[in-house]
Amino acid sequence: MSLRSWLLLAPLLALMTFIIGWPLAKTVAVSFTDAKLLGGDVHWLGLANFQRVLAAPAFYEVVWTTIRFVLISVGAEFLLGLLAALLLDQKFHGRGIVRALMILPWALPTVVNATMWRLIYNPDFGAFNALFTQVGLIDAYRSWLGEPGSALYAICLADVWKNFPLVALIALAALQSVPRELRAAAVIDGAGPWSRFRAVILPYLIGPLTVAVVLRIIEAFKVFDIIWVMTRGGPANSTKTISILVYQQAFSFQQAGLGGSIALIMVLISALLIAGYVTILRKQGELK
Amino acid sequence: MATLTLQGIKKRYGPVETLKGIDLDLEDGEFLVLLGSSGCGKSTLLNIIAGLIEPSDGDVLIDGQSIVRVHPKNRNIAMVFQSYALYPNMTVARNLGFGLEMRGVAKADRQRAIEKVAAVLQIDHLLDRKPAALSGGQRQRVAIGRAMVRDPKVFLFDEPLSNLDAKLRVEMRTELKKLHQRLGTTIVYVTHDQIEAMTLASRIAIMRDGVVQQFAAPQEIYERPANLYVAEFIGSPGMNFIHGELRRQDGRIGILSKTGAAGASFLPLAAANLAAADAAIEARIDRPVILGIRPETVTLANSSTAAAPHLASFEAQVEVLEPTGADTLGTLRLGADQVTARLRPGDLQQAGGTARFAADMSRASLFDPETGLRIS
Known part of the structure; x- marks a missing residue:
């Protein structure tokens, strides 16, 4: 690149360095120290913070909670999204309206969604309790978010409700890119619904769906807001994910250095996931 | 080996009727071309x-058996799509x-x-x-092969050549004809290309x-078009229409x-025409008619043509001469109408003057x- 192009890029580069590079560098620097949130003496600790984190069994519990959240949420979003897309690909009256309605949950801000589901799960007057007692599935109202056994699943449900439309939307777009003549050819070739799906439709779905799922995995891995609003990581740490742990260490316990090191570990894992995502994108590019 | 019969086929989409009662009867081994411009309903029919x-409404029969309630895969037909699919x-x-695999044929x-x-x-x-690694012509062959492999009773072709370049199209057209001669299977072929229709069909249905509009052998459609639409649609350059009155x-x-x-x-009718529809012609005398003559039936008049x-x-002003190599197209002015004549090169040296022509x-x-x- 010529000097001229570098000069033209310079303002943007400066801005990016300032808003992305500087906080990142600061986090890296802090993670090697015992810095407190409110200042005071700062000492260089080297890798001590990381050793402490990786040696603590509690950290692996948090990682496991995060993985469970990712697997359950993204798994359900994938299945529901795919089924919804297949349904909305059929011709029926009011299809346009249903398609538009389906996007609504996704358009809601996460905090609004979380608050709404907290009301739905409310142990005294929540709709969820009302529904389940009225149909006879449970005997008495429960605190879905207040019991360690159910809190994570309850949050997953709220997350799935909000995010499956994204998967559905992407899958629907992919379904509509399957040529009409190709489907007709498969019908004449004698392929039943399952064979048609597997041999004709799935090849068109697999690329976009992979992208959607990987994006959702990266996002779900970093989950913070929905959990913070609904349970703050409780009860009994049963919904504590890595992001919540970072927040607690850095802000609640004011251990900026320790929090920074956990955040950095999370960044590394995210970077690996993103590398996988980019590889998939590149492979798909090559196929075309 | 099969006959194909269409009886009173109708198709309505809401208030719009895209097919208004189609009756066609194909003998075993026929090559039917459904010809028409886009939106005429030919693809819907296919x-x-x-x-x-x-x-x-209506019925489709193969070998006399109604198949209108039969699932596509059990109709014993194969289809070649425009996009090859x-x-x-x-x-x-x-x-x-794949078709054999789906039918459980052993590997x-x-x-x-x-x-x-x-x-x-x-x-x-x-x-x-x-398929991505194949050329257009190769894909076309694979698409035809996929239809052939099941040895169906009827082949359906939906504009199969329209995605090929001009040279390849002509080659594949000849190959299709050879293939039909070899296999002898009944074929229904949709196209908007009149040359494809003329060259391939045993009978054409113009829609x-x-x-x-007309269901007949290609030459019959060319020589005796059933109406002005067919006359105009078939032939290039198109048939000349001369507006006038029938007179004695x-x-x-x-x-x-x-x-x-x-x-x-004044262009006297030939005896052949008079004999064909005497009463109909008598009834038209002194009333307006349109005369249709093909460009190649107009020649330069000479001593031998005068006797036939x-x-x-007729005498006509020569407005334009367009040499195409094999023949020269002359644009003539006959009465108020423009007439194109397919002349031999060298018949006329330059446009502008008048000359005597003879129409068959x-x-x-x-x-x-x-x-x-x-x-008539």
């Missing part, structure tokens, strides 16, 4: 035969064998059938490739607005053209200007 669209993720071999039998078809179509060296002059019946800059001409009774001679009236058509229908 899809109804395939079973991809359900007719609102090859499965992009499968090799050529699997594309060819060894499938392999034999694939190899046989691939040899016929000369695609045996491509069997391991994916317009969901109605069959000097004991002969003929067309008196409208008066133009060069005056009017079926040739009507035994090959002329007479139409009613109100209904557009053929009188």
Whole structure:
């Protein structure tokens, strides 16, 4: 690149360095120290913070909670999204309206969604309790978010409700890119619904769906807001994910250095996931 | 080997009727071309035969058996699509064998059938490739092969050549014809290309607005178009239409053209035409008619043409001469109408003057200007 192009890029580069590079560098620097949130003496600790984190069994519990959240949420979003897309690909009256309605949950801000589901799960007057007692599935109202056994699943449900439309939307777009003549050819070739799906439709779905799922995995891995609003990581740490742990260490316990090191570990894992995502994108590019 | 019968096929989409009662009867081994411009309903009709669209009314029969309630896969038909519709993720071999695979044919039998078809179509060296790695012509062959491999009773072709370049299209057209001669299977072929229709068909059904305008052998359609639409649609350059009145002059019946800059001409009908529809013609005398003559039936008049009774001679202004190599197209002014004549190169040296021409009236058509229908 010529000097001229570098000069033209310079303002943007400066801005990016300032808003992305500087906080990142600061986090890296802090993670090697015992810095407190409110200042005071700062000492260089080297890798001590990381050793402490990786040696603590509690950290692996948090990682496991995060993985469970990712697997359950993204798994359900994938299945529901795919089924919804297949349904909305059929011709029926009011299809346009249903398609538009389906996007609504996704358009809601996460905090609004979380608050709404907290009301739905409310142990005294929540709709969820009302529904389940009225149909006879449970005997008495429960605190879905207040019991360690159910809190994570309850949050997953709220997350799935909000995010499956994204998967559905992407899958629907992919379904509509399957040529009409190709489907007709498969019908004449004698392929039943399952064979048609597997041999004709799935090849068109697999690329976009992979992208959607990987994006959702990266996002779900970093989950913070929905959990913070609904349970703050409780009860009994049963919904504590890595992001919540970072927040607690850095802000609640004011251990900026320790929090920074956990955040950095999370960044590394995210970077690996993103590398996988980019590889998939590149492979798909090559196929075309 | 099969006959195909369409009885009163109708298709309505809401208030719009795209097919208004189609009746066609094909003998075993016929090559039917459904010809028409886009939106005439030809593809809808093909899809109804395939079973991809359900007719609102009417019946489809193969070998006398109604198949209108039969699932497409059980109709024993195969279809070649305009886009070829090859499965992009499968090799050529699997594309060819997919229909057999879905019908539970054993792998060894499938392999034999694939190899046989691939040899016929000369695609045996491509069997391991994916469609994306094939040229347009090769994809076309695979698409045809996929239809052939099941040995169906009826082949359906939906504009199969329209995605090929001009040279390849002509080659594939010839190959299709050879293939039909070799297989002898009944074929229904949809196209908007009149040359494809003329060269391939044993019979053509020309469609317009969901109605069959004429169903006949290509030469019959060319020589004796049923109405003005068919006359105009078939032939390039198109048939000339001369507007005038039917008159009796000097004991002969003929067309008196409208008066133009060069005056009017009287073109006596040939005896053949008179005999064919005597009463119909008598009834038209002194009423407006349209005379249709093909460009190649107009020649330069000479001493021998004057003697032939079926040739009507007329004088016309030569407006433009367009040499195409094999012939020269002359644009003439006859009465108020413009007439294109397919002349021999060297017949006329330059445009601008007038010359005498002779029209072969035994090959002329007479139409009613109100209904557009053929009188004789």
